[in-house]
Amino acid sequence: MPSARRHRSLLRRLYRGLLRLAGWVAIVLDHLKPVRVPLLVLAVAVAAVLGVDQVSELFLIALWTDPDTGRYLWLLAGAALAGLAVWYEARHAYRxxxxxxxxxxxxxxxxxxxxLPRVLGAAVPTLVLLGYLVAVRRVPDGLCRAVGDCLRRDLRAAGLLLETAALTAFFVGRRPLLDRWCAHRGRPPLLAPRPALEPRARRLRELGRAPRRILAGALLLNVAVTVLIxxxxxxxxxxxxxxxxxxxxxxxALSGGLLCMLAxxxxxxxxxxxxxxxxALHALHLNDNHRVRQYPAMSTHQHPAPPPPDARPRFDDYAQAWLADRCAGRAVCPVVLVSAEGGxxxxxxxTALVLGRLTERVQALAPxxxxxxxxxxxxxxxxxxGGSLGLATYVGLLRAPPDGAPLDRRAQALLSHDFLAPALANLFFVDFTQRWLPGAWFDDRARALTRAxxxxxxxQGVAAFAQPFAAAYLRADGTPDTAAPALFLNSTTVAxxxxxxxxxFQPLATPQRQPWTAAYDGAAWLDPRVPLSEAVLNSARFTYISPAGTLETAGDPRPVPATLQLVDGGYFENSGATTLLEVMRLLRGLAAQRGQRLRFIVLHISNDPQLSDFVDRHDRARFMPFYSADCPAPAPLPPSRPSGEAAAPLRALLDxxxxxxxxxxxxxxxxxxPDEREPARGDLLWHFRLCGGGYPMPLGWTISAPVFEAMRRQLEANYPLDAMARALREQLAPDVARDETSPR
Structure with a gap:
């Protein structure tokens, strides 16, 4: 019996303990509801810090590799402002x-x-510091070679730590300091000794004049910044x-918190x-401001105007002119083709680094x-x-006036621009506002990216990005201009x-010829004036920084379907090899009509360190006909577990x-x-790939100087560039006697 009584007593205590725990859980949950906007902001920040590689690169740039002290001060100011905003909104939400x-x-x-308001406010600079520490753990030892760089990163990290301490001290100690100041001036205290002793407010006006002005001013300033952006x-x-x-x-935090307080x-x-x-607005397409720009003056919230007469060159005319110019007097004509993968x-x-460096090496042999x-x-x-952006950068620099700098350095100067900042500003201010408004009123974040x-x-003296895509391929007299390599930029249709x-070019597909397999010929939908930057964007619409674009055409007759939605070309396949193979077949057919034999030199440029190589030739001394860097095997992925019946179809579609x-x-x-016995007489393919294990190279739209340097080191260490350049020079040199005796 005593044992049974002890057992019942234990159960009663356990039951009462569970009731107290449930009561506290309910209290905590109720206390989280008024501050759900700041909590949501911080939760998204934590997820991005811990799980998104592109965000890690932002921390490395801001705290380590960026020499601009002004941008670091902007970072400190932003962290302090966000921390104060989160604290201030949460503090008054509890009043x-x-x-x-x-x-x-x-x-x-x-x-x-x-x-809780104090902890949430101090968490903002702490999260920035945590993001940097998470990012720097992924950097291999030895990359911080310069003493100045190492000192700068340590001081900047310490600055965030000091800012966290300063905010915490302000949140905790401001009341005693204000009380002492008021007592010294002989005035009554401005604040209650503790937040819990402050008067509760049933209406917003009961919070006091200063809080009302600050919260309303933040809301108005938010609107003003949105309009300005x-x-x-x-x-x-x-x-x-x-x-x-x-x-x-x-x-x-401030604007959303104020509106939530009122509601x-x-x-x-x-x-x-x-x-x-x-x-509802999204489902009914009532506020779509993501239209594909058909000409430079068009905005992404406008419908296109009818296109002018199509003056673009025909692909066959361009190819015939190219063959006539490059292959005259040659029995076997060398043709270089490039496929650049996304990333x-x-x-x-x-892509720009490989092509620029290889171009300079070949040219240095015979200036x-x-x-x-x-x-x-x-x-x-x-x-x-991103491969499309690299190709467009390379071709644009070829057409630009030279400034004495090597091509790869000019490409770095162009691509080192912060393309992410304007896209993010538009995303979180303009596009965010547009989502709640009926009708399309503003240019979207994709337009901010193309402007950047x-x-x-x-x-860099490159005007091609803002000009019509076809402008570089047409002379003033209407004949094809073959000075620029033809670009084929791949996108994917949604439906x-x-x-x-x-x-x-004008549409290649005709009733008599269908060059594309399971694909649409973009020229049938795109205005002849479509800018190069927009064509690159259509290939690089990787959600969610670059939204899906609605392509409408006002041409007559209209293609079927008249409206398409475009996303990143990598959704279909990320290599670009399918389209390149079809272009190769087209060129072979046109060359055969001329009785011209071709030798193809394919440069395939990939950038995913996890990519399994499709070329198994890694001997630097024998890099023809095929070659690829012998990268260390990537870390094995964890064993795949079977998916549930709901997730399995989606996973299969993505994989x-x-x-x-x-x-x-x-x-x-x-x-x-290829010709294995005499490789110089057959086709070649060189796979330029990035290996893993070095500096982390994320996918976002901003890049730091150490990434470029890491790429240069890989290119020089993993590829016999000098020998490749000599081989290319011998292949491309107009040696008629050799060509005439070269069997195929």
């Missing part, structure tokens, strides 16, 4: 009386109401992406209503005025996403799931993208005709 949450008046939770997307460029994110977080006081489900409104700014930088040897024999490039590309290119091949890329590379390799 309000909410009839549906009586637990907020529970005296047992007084400490929670006092300390919509008018001038580059307004906040100088501050850096992290500072822009922190500024957006500050405004969201919560009346029991209105504001956030739920806003989500329903934006979902954000990493792909753009690696001559005019077109560089490699560029002269480069017929076409097929790009996806155009501005960066203009600083149909097909490739969308963009090029600067087939990588498989299609592997299939396309294998098809491209199989279409070549």
């Amino acid at each position: 309000m009386v909410y009839p549906r949450w009586p637990a907020l008046q529970d005296p047992r939770a007084r400490g929670l109401r006092e300390w 919509g008018w001038r997307p580059t307004l906040l460029d100088g501050g850096g992406p992290l500072a822009i994110l922190l500024l957006a977080a500050a405004f969201l 919560d006081r009346r029991g209105w489900p504001l956030l739920s209503v806003l989500l329903l409104v934006t979902a 954000g700014i990493r792909a753009a930088a690696w 001559a005025p005019g077109e560089p040897w490699l560029a002269r024999h480069l017929f076409a490039g097929s790009g996806v996403s 590309w155009e501005n960066a290119a203009r600083k 149909e799931g097909r490739r969308f091949v963009q090029h600067p 087939t993208r990588s498989a299609r890329g592997g299939y396309a590379r294998a098809q491209l390799l199989g279409a070549l005709h």
